[in-house]
Amino acid sequence: MTEGSTTGMDEINKTRDILRDKFEKLEDKKQILKAVELRKLYDGIRNAPPEDRAAYGQAVNSLKLDVQTWVEQSQEADEEISPIDITAPWGVNSAADRRPQFLPAEQGSQHPLTTEINYICDIFQRMGFVVEESREIDDDFHMFESLNFPEDHPARDDYDTFMTDEGLIAPAHTSTMQNRVMQKYKANLDKGEPIAAVVPDRVFRNEDLDATHEHTFYQIEGVYVSKNVNVGNLIATLSTYMSEYYGQQLKTKLQPFYFPFTEPSFEFAIERPDVLRKDNSEEQKWLELGGCGMIHPNVMRSAGLDPEVYTGFAFGFGVERMVMMKHGIEDVRHFESANLKFLRQFS
Numbered sequence: 524m525t526e527g528s529t530t531g532m533d534e535i536n537k538t539r540d541i542l543r544d545k546f547e548k549l550e551d552k553k554q555i556l557k558a559v560e561l562r563k564l565y566d567g568i569r570n571a572p573p574e575d576r577a578a579y580g581q582a583v584n585s586l587k588l589d590v591q592t593w594v595e596q597s598q599e600a601d602e603e604i605s606p607i608d609i610t611a612p613w614g615v616n617s618a619a620d621r622r623p624q625f626l627p628a629e630q631g632s633q634h635p636l637t638t639e640i641n642y643i644c645d646i647f648q649r650m651g652f653v654v655e656e657s658r659e660i661d662d663d664f665h666m667f668e669s670l671n672f673p674e675d676h677p678a679r680d681d682y683d684t685f686m687t688d689e690g691l692i693a694p695a696h697t698s699t700m701q702n703r704v705m706q707k708y709k710a711n712l713d714k715g716e717p718i719a720a721v722v723p724d725r726v727f728r729n730e731d732l733d734a735t736h737e738h739t740f741y742q743i744e745g746v747y748v749s750k751n752v753n754v755g756n757l758i759a760t761l762s763t764y765m766s767e768y769y770g771q772q773l774k775t776k777l778q779p780f781y782f783p784f785t786e787p788s789f790e791f792a793i794e795r796p797d798v799l800r801k802d803n804s805e806e807q808k809w810l811e812l813g814g815c816g817m818i819h820p821n822v823m824r825s826a827g828l829d830p831e832v833y834t835g836f837a838f839g840f841g842v843e844r845m846v847m848m849k850h851g852i853e854d855v856r857h858f859e860s861a862n863l864k865f866l867r868q869f870s
C-alpha cells in the first residue's frame with residue numbers, strides 16, 4: 524500500500540470518530556448524513572491518486588453505510604418509546620425533572636371497596652369461578668332484551684337509570700353480562716365443564732340519595748350453567764361464599780320474588796352475623812343481600828344455549844351493602860366521600 528493511501532485511511536478513521544461524536548450530540552440524527560466531514564471525504568475520492576482511488580472509495584462508502592446504520596438504529600429506538608398516556612397529567616415526553624412529583628405511595632392506601640372486591644373475587648376464584656368485567660355503558664339488548672324483559676314491560680321501571688340521546692344505557696345492574704358470559708364460555712359445556720363466572724362492577728341508578736342508596740354503586744353478578752343444576756346447588760354456593768366472606772357458618776334464607784330473567788326467582792338473605800346484631804329480635808335475625816334464581820329458558824336461548832339440555836343459576840348482590848354489614852358502616856355515602864378519616868380506618 525502506498526503512503527498516500529495509509530494517510531487516507533487515517534483520515535477516514537479520524538473522521539469516523541468526529542462523526543460519531545457529532546452524531547451523539549445531534550437532536551435530529553438524520554442530519555449527520557449531511558455532515559461536511561462526510562462530504563469532504565467524498566471530494567477526497569476524486570483527488571486520491573488513481574492507484575488508491577478504489578480502496579479509498581470503498582472505505583469511504585463503508586463509513587457512509589455505518590453512519591446510515593447509526594441513523595436507522597436511532598430511529599428504531601425512537602419507535603420503541605412507549606405509547607403516549609393521554610390521561611397523564613403532564614407531557615409524557617417532557618424531561619423527568621419537569622414532571623410533577625407523585626405523593627409517596629406509603630402515604631396512600633387502596634380504597635376499601637377495591638380491597639373488598641379483590642377479596643370477594645378471591646373467594647369465588649377458589650370456588651372455581653372466573654372473574655369478568657362489566658361495562659359502564661351498554662345497550663338495550665344486554666340491559667333488557669337478552670334478560671327476558673319484553674318491550675314496554677313494567678318490570679323495566681325497576682331499573683331506572685341514565686340513557687344517552689343515542690339510546691346507550693348506563694347499566695343499572697351487572698346482569699347485563701349474563702348473555703356475554705354465557706356466549707364467551709359456551710365451549711366449556713362441550714368439554715363437560717360448567718360455565719362459572721362472577722362479574723363485579725359499577726352500576727348506576729336514578730335514585731334519591733340516602734344512607735343506603737347511591738346513584739353509583741357496585742354489584743357482583745354470578746352465573747353458573749351446567750347439566751342438572753338445581754336450587755340446592757344455588758343455596759350451597761351462596762352459603763359457602765357468605766360463610767367464607769363473613770368468617771362464620773351462616774344460615775341462608777330464600778324467599779320468592781320476581782325477576783324476569785330467573786324462574787323461580789328469590790330474594791336472598793343470610794342470618795345476620797353476631798357482630799352485626801343489635802338485639803335478639805326476629806327482625807334483626809336476617810340480612811337481605813340480593814336476588815337470585817334459576818336462569819330463565821329465554822335467557823339461555825338468547826345466548827344460544829339449549830335450556831332442554833342445560834340449566835343454571837344466577838345471583839346478584841350489592842357490594843357496598845355486603846361490606847357495610849361486615850364492617851358496621853352506617854352510611855353508603857362514606858365510600859365516595861374522600862373522607863380521609865373514614866378511609867384511613869381501612870389502610
Ligand code: DAH
Nearest residue numbers: 696698814815816837838839
Ligand atoms: N339484577 C338484579 C338487580 O339488580 C339482581 C339479580 C336478581 C341478579 C336475580 C341475578 C338474579 O343474577 O338471578 O336487582
